[in-house]
Amino acid sequence: MVEFTEGAPCWVDAMFADVEAAKTFYGDVLGWTFGEASSEYGNYTQAYSGGKAVAAVVPPMPGADAPSQWCLYFASPDVAATAEKVASSGGEVLMGPVQVGSFGSMLIAKEPSGAVFGVWQPGDHKGFEKMGEPGAYAWAEVFTREPAKADAFLPKVFPYSAQQMDAGDDPEMAGMDFKVFSLGGPENPVLGRMKMDKDFPADLPPWIQVYFGVPNCDEAVEKAKKHGGKLHFGPMDSPFGRFAAVADQQGAAFAVIDMSTTVGEMPKFG
Incomplete structure (x- = not known):
C-alpha cells in the first residue's frame, strides 16, 4: 500500500448529477470499473483500474447545485493543522475538517487565487492504489x-x-x-x-x-x-x-x- 507524504496528491473524486452516465463515460474513456455505492456516505462509489482504486464518483448532496468537477486531494498527517495553515495563509476552508468514518478525515478548501482542492488525512483509505499508469x-x-x-x-x-x-x-x-x-x-x-x-x-x-x-x-x-x-x-x-x-x-x-x-x-x- 502506498503511503503518501504530506502535500502529495493522494486522491481524486467528482460529483455528478447523473452518476450512471459518468460511470458509462469513464468506463469507456479510462477503462474504469466501479464498486458498490456506499449509501452510508452519500452513495460514494469508488472507481478501479485493474482492480486498484483510482478515483470516486458521487451524486451531489441534497439541495446542492454545484457544477460537476474533479477535486484533487493532497495528503496531510493532521487535517486540522492543515486547515489552520490554509486560513492563516490567505486561503479559505469551504468544508470540514470532517471525519469520514474509519476511512480518514477531509476538508475542501480554496487557495487565494480561487482554485478549489481537497485535503485527506488517511485512515483505512490511504488513497490511490495505482498512479502514473493508463487508467490512473x-x-x-x-x-x-x-x-x-x-x-x-x-x-x-x-x-x-x-x-x-x-x-x-x-x-x-x-x-x-x-x-x-x-x-x-x-x-x-x-x-x-x-x-x-x-x-x-x-x-x-x-x-x-x-x-x-x-x-x-x-x-x-x-x-x-x-x-x-x-x-x-x-x-x-x-x-x-x-x-x-x-x-x-x-x-x-x-x-x-x-x-x-x-x-x-x-x-x-x-
Whole structure:
C-alpha cells in the first residue's frame, strides 16, 4: 500500500448529477470499473483500474447545485493543522475538517487565487492504489490568473519547494509562466502551476486540471466525444507525453495523457 507524504496528491473524486452516465463515460474513456455505492456516505462509489482504486464518483448532496468537477486531494498527517495553515495563509476552508468514518478525515478548501482542492488525512483509505499508469492519476496543474497568490500560498500549507520553467529559445514556450512544486527536492515534482493568459475565456474560473493516463491519447479523445464530451485543447505532443484537455458530457474538465509517446527535450527548471 502506498503511503503518501504530506502535500502529495493522494486522491481524486467528482460529483455528478447523473452518476450512471459518468460511470458509462469513464468506463469507456479510462477503462474504469466501479464498486458498490456506499449509501452510508452519500452513495460514494469508488472507481478501479485493474482492480486498484483510482478515483470516486458521487451524486451531489441534497439541495446542492454545484457544477460537476474533479477535486484533487493532497495528503496531510493532521487535517486540522492543515486547515489552520490554509486560513492563516490567505486561503479559505469551504468544508470540514470532517471525519469520514474509519476511512480518514477531509476538508475542501480554496487557495487565494480561487482554485478549489481537497485535503485527506488517511485512515483505512490511504488513497490511490495505482498512479502514473493508463487508467490512473498521472499529474495535476493549478491554472490561475494570479500566479503570485498561488505561488505564495502553496509552500506555506505544504512542504513544497518550487522551480520556475525556463522557456529558453523555444518559441512555443515564449511568454509561458509555468512553475513546478516538488517534495524533497526537484527530482520529485508533484504539482504544476500555469498562468492563464488571454487565450483562456474570461469567465473561466481558476481550477486544478487533473491528468489521467491513457494508452492512446487520440483514441481517448474520440471515445470522450462519442459519449458527448468536448475537446478543449490538443491532442498535443510534449516531452511528458501526448495529451489533450477534455470535458465529460456533464462538464467536468480533465486531461488525458499517453506518457509512452514523448516528443522533444525536457524543459529546464531553475
